[in-house]
Each structure stands twice: as structure tokens, then as C-alpha cells.
Amino acid sequence: MTTSVQTEEARIRDAYARRGAAIRDSWFNAGHLFMVQERERAVLQLLRREGFDRLDAARVLEIGCGGRTWLRDFVKWGARPEHLTGVDLLPDRIAEARRTCPPDVTLVCGNAATLEFPNASFDIVLQATMFTSILDADMRRAIAAEMVRLVRPHGMVLWYDYHVDNPSNPDVRGVSRREIRALFPNCRIALRRVTLAPPLARAVAPYSHLACHLLQAIPLLRTHYLGVIRAGVA
Numbered sequence: 457m458t459t460s461v462q463t464e465e466a467r468i469r470d471a472y473a474r475r476g477a478a479i480r481d482s483w484f485n486a487g488h489l490f491m492v493q494e495r496e497r498a499v500l501q502l503l504r505r506e507g508f509d510r511l512d513a514a515r516v517l518e519i520g521c522g523g524r525t526w527l528r529d530f531v532k533w534g535a536r537p538e539h540l541t542g543v544d545l546l547p548d549r550i551a552e553a554r555r556t557c558p559p560d561v562t563l564v565c566g567n568a569a570t571l572e573f574p575n576a577s578f579d580i581v582l583q584a585t586m587f588t589s590i591l592d593a594d595m596r597r598a599i600a601a602e603m604v605r606l607v608r609p610h611g612m613v614l615w616y617d618y619h620v621d622n623p624s625n626p627d628v629r630g631v632s633r634r635e636i637r638a639l640f641p642n643c644r645i646a647l648r649r650v651t652l653a654p655p656l657a658r659a660v661a662p663y664s665h666l667a668c669h670l671l672q673a674i675p676l677l678r679t680h681y682l683g684v685i686r687a688g689v690a
Contacts, residue, residue, distance in 0.1 A: 461569050464592035465545065471589070471627040472546055481524070487658030490668050491651055495616070498650050498682055500533065506612060506684055508580065511535040517578040517606060518542045519568045519599065520586030523552025527561055537561045541578070543568050569598035571606065579611040585680075588618045588628040596631075600639035604687045613640070613685035615647070620679050633681070640685050647683030649675050 481488055508514060511534040518527050521542030531537055537560035544550050550565045557563065568586075581603045590596050603613050620630045637645055651657075652672040660667050671677050 458594055458598075460592050461567070461595045461598060464590060464595045465567055467591070467627075468545060468589060472549075485658065486661035487654065490661040490665060491654060491657050494672065495651060495680075495682070496529065499529075499614075499616070502614075502682065502684065503533075513539075514579040515539045515577065516541070516580045516582065517573070519581065519583045519603060520544055520589070521549075521553055521563070523549045523556065525553045525557060526582060526584055527553070527557055531558060531561075541573075543571065568602060569595055571602050573606055575605055576608045576611075577606050579608055580614055581607050581611070582614040582616075584616040585618065587631050588622075591627075591629055596635075596639060604640060604643070604685075607687045609688065611687075613643075613687070615683045615685060616650075616680060618679055619649070619681045631681075636681070636683075636685075640687075642688065644686040645683060647681040649678035649680070650682040651678055651680040653677050653679045 483489060483492075503509065503511070511530060514535055516527070516530050516535055516539065518525060518541070521527060521544050525542050527540045527542050530540055537558035540557075541562040541564065542550075542553055542557070543564045543566055544553070545565070545567055547565050550563050553561075553563050583599075583603065587596060587599070590599070607613060615636070618628070618630045619632055622628050622630075631639075633647060636647065652668055656671055656677060657668055660671065
């Protein structure tokens with residue numbers, strides 16, 4: 457592991473220690489609920505389009521799974537818990553994931569820049585709002601390379617993350633379409649903008665879901681890329 461990656465690992469640990477839990481991420485927050493439901497609809501459409509409308513045989517790895525892991529969603533969508541693996545840098549987030557995930561889910565505390573899984577171990581390698589928490593370019597490249605290494609020939613990287621910066625949070629940085637292409641060279645990359653800007657969703661959703669849907673129809677108000685990266689297909 458390079459010095460810059462080690463330094464970035466320490467910075468991430470400190471940033472998350474300062475961040476703490478946010479009430480805005482509660483299921484009882486109307487804006488959060490709207491964003492999660494819209495994201496789920498978009499992800500299921502994507503999985504079906506990419507040939508993953510049956511998940512019972514799929515092996516899935518979530519990089520940066522955190523405590524509120526997407527792996528529980530995959531179980532809900534039909535994946536088998538024993539086929540699911542989550543990796544996170546922070547022990548407390550792994551502990552929370554162990555509390556909330558089915559016991560057969562594999563959870564590993566470690567740096568995703570250096571993973572010990574064999575090549576081509578997974579059908580789907582997922583990252584969701586993890587890359588934006590990494591500011592170091594070397595660490596971003598190392599994790600992207602690991603994700604490609606771990607995907608099976610007919611598998612895919614599933615990407616969901618901000619493409620814009622958060623001006624109120626200096627600990628995150630958006631990942632542009634150009635950077636994603638640089639991180640995953642010689643891959644087929646298909647991205648689309650999703651998710652109404654969280655401040656707007658939180659402000660509007662308590663009063664009108666219809667207004668949220670209308671605002672979300674405006675591409676400039678969508679803050680995330682959702683997409684598929686297929687390894688080895690230029």
C-alpha cells in the first residue's frame with residue numbers, strides 16, 4: 457500500500473468519526489424516503505436490462521458497504537445471503553452491518569484498495585457513494601482496479617455516486633463522467649443521471665411527492681450517476 461493511500465485511509469477514518477449519524481437519513485424523513493424509493497426503481501430497471509432479473513445465483517460484492525448496506529436490498533430482490541459480501545474500512549460500520557444483515561452475509565473490515573479475493577470472484581461489484589468520500593487519486597485508481605479485477609467475464613461493476621461536489625462538506629468530492637472513464641479504461645461504461653438533489657428532495661417531499669417527481673424530470677437537478685461498467689469491453 458502506497459504512502460498516499462495510507463494517508464488517505466487515516467483521513468477517511470477521521471472524517472467519518474466527525475460526521476456521525478444524520479437524522480435526515482431516517483426512513484421517517486420524507487425526502488430520504490423519496491430518494492431511496494426512486495433509486496430502487498432505477499436500479500431494478502438497470503439490473504433487468506443488464507440480464508440480472510434473477511439474482512439467486514449472483515455473487516455480489518459491495519465496496520464500502522457501511523452500516524446501512526445495499527446488501528440487504530439485494531436479499532430483498534432475491535439474492536441469497538451466502539452469495540453476498542461487503543467490505544468497509546471502518547470497524548463500527550461493519551459492526552452495524554453485522555447487526556442488520558442476515559448472518560450468512562460475509563462482511564470484511566479492510567481497505568478496498570488491497571483485497572484478498574481471487575480474480576473474477578463476483579458477478580456484480582457495487583459501489584454506492586463511496587468514491588466521493590475518497591479524495592486521493594491513487595486510492596481511487598487502486599480501488600477501481602480491484603473492482604475490475606474481481607468481476608467475472610460476464611459480470612459488471614454497478615456504480616451509484618455523486619457527480620457534483622457538496623459545497624458544505626469538504627470531505628467529499630464528486631466523480632465526473634470523464635474521471636469514471638479514466639478510472640475504468642478499456643471498459644464499456646453506461647451512465648445516466650438520477651436522484652433529485654438531496655437538499656431539494658428534503659425540502660419539497662414533506663409537502664408534495666408530485667413536485668419532487670416534476671423537479672426530478674429536470675436533468676440539471678439530478679446529482680448522481682447510476683450506471684454499469686463492463687470490464688474488458690472498450
